[in-house]
Amino acid sequence: MTSKQRATAYWKENIKYLCILLSIWFLVSYGAGIVFKDLLNHIHIGGFELGFWFAQQGAIYVFVILIFVYIRLMNKLDKKYGYDK
Template sequence: MNKEAAEAYWKENISLILKLLVVWFVVSYGCGIIFIDELNAITFGGFKLGFWFAQQGAIYVFLVLIFVYAKKMEALEEKYDIHE
């Protein structure tokens, strides 16, 4: 694999990571900590929304993020023909 392709692949990887980490930050730190009191004004069932994010929601989103990353990286490695 040549140097340009390697660099392009790495750039795409980094930009994907950054996008997913923004989501990671928003659901945990954003919804579960910083804006928890504001979100607690919204309720569904017995849950206040901020509380739900801190104790349930963030974990579900984390799971989705990892599998999305794994899936997208597989496609990226096919594209640059560097899959194992």
Template sequence: MDAATKKAYWRENIKYLIFLLIIWFIVSFGCGILLVDFLNQFQIGGFKLGFWFAQQGAIYCFLVLVLAYIILMNRLDKKYNVNE
């Protein structure tokens, strides 16, 4: 792989990471801390939504983001022909 291709590969990888980390921040910090009072107006399974995001939702979101990163990186590896 030449230098320009490596640079483009890592640029896309960093773009994916930043996007996923922003989503994680919004869900964990935003929904679990900043917006908790607003979200507590709603309920999921008998629990207030703000509490749910702080206790469970952020964990589920993190797992979904890990799976999304795996899928995105597999596609990126195939695109740049660096898959195993």
């Protein structure tokens, strides 16, 4: 595999990871916080309705977790394509 092919494959996989992780964040922030809010409000956490909790804090927590997932995925990807040096 040439250097250019390796770089192209690296970025293609990187973009795939980004799309998946951003889709998860969108579904959690928009879906759980807005679309499914009424359904989730029947569940309570710490005295607050779950739909309200996702809209206020849950999406932020998920975003922070996704940052760490992205770091782990990128470290593996760097090693796979030899960019970890």
